[in-house]
Amino acid sequence: MLDALPLEGRHALVTGAGSGIGAAIARTLAKAGANVTLAGRRREPLEAVAAEIGSQALVLDSFDVTKPGAIAAGLEKxxxxxGPVSILVNNAGEAPSAPFEKTSADMWSYVLSVDLTGVFNVTQAVLPDLKAHGEGARLINIASTAGLTGYAYVSAxxxxKHGVVGLTRALALELAKKGVTVNAVCPSFTDTPIIQQSLETIIQKTGRSREEALAEFTRSNPQGRLIQPQEVADTTLWLASPSAGSVTGQAIAIAGGEVMAG
Incomplete structure (x- = not known):
């Protein structure tokens, strides 16, 4: 059973914290007592989340995970x-879609630079803090079921995301004796603004109803629904808590049974 404030006094940094999964994680960690740095590129959505959290939140806009200089400046603030970061949640990501043969080199490079190299950049910058904190430090990467299986039209x-899962497992071994746990959370299609925008695109391009368009995203989930951001946030909170001290190197699927990792 979790304590009422299991993260009291801890400093958590969440990238991509302005909406969707990142915002849910930030709010949840703050409710558990953490001071939360909300990192992202655009100030307005970050400010909206910070207004919900209050004095436990710090906004870091212009925090581009592809630019080490921006990361360093943000971490200094x-x-x-x-104080030093003891919980890092790498959540920032992009997911443009295209058939592989129409995936340009620029699209490929961009997606990998944000979704994989961005995790590398932020983790390298924060790692000294995590190692100095030692026992109880947490590194949590928000990956995807796309890191555990394949989906058409999103090859990049x-x-x-497969790279993020591999990096997670490698770092878990490197940091095990430092007291730092490293895990990945792998949600399936989640009810976020990105999915809602995708639904509108399908409706406009195909003339399908909203229910028919939604079925494209839910048919692979045995529960027949979208994952809720709070479900991802709750799993992240558990991994960040003292109760998960022996859990490391795991890729936890939040997918209604679609992917059964083992």
Whole structure:
């Protein structure tokens, strides 16, 4: 059973914190007592999440995970406000779609730079804080079921998320004796603004009803529904808590039974 405030006094950094899964994670970690740095590129959505959280939130806009200089500047501000980071949640990501033969080199490079190299960049920058904290430090990567299986028309995204899962497993071994746990959370299609935008695109291009368009995203889930951002946030909270101290190197599918990792 979790304590009422299991993360009290801890400093959590969440990338891509302005909406969807990242915003849900930020709110949930703050409710558990953490001070939360909300990192992202656009200030307005980050400010909206910060307004919900209150004094436990710090906004870091212009935090581009593909630019080490921007990451370093943001971390300096975050550390001066809340102290060293002891919980890192790598959530920022992009998921454009196209058939493989129409996936340009630029699209491929962009998706990998954000979804995989971005995790590398932020993790390398924060790692000294995590190692210095030692026992209880947490590195949590928000991957996807696309990191555990394949999906058509998102080859770059699948490649990047498979890379995130592999990186997670490698770092779990490297950091096990430092007291730092490293895990990936792998949600299936989740009810976020990105999915809602995709639904509208399908409706406009195909003339399908909203129910028919939604069925494209839910048919692979045995429960027949979209994952809710709060479900991903709750799993992240558990991994960040003291109760998950022996859980490391795992890729946990939040997918209604679509993917059974083992």
């Amino acid at each position: 975050a550390s001066s406000t809340f 995204y699948c490649a990047a």
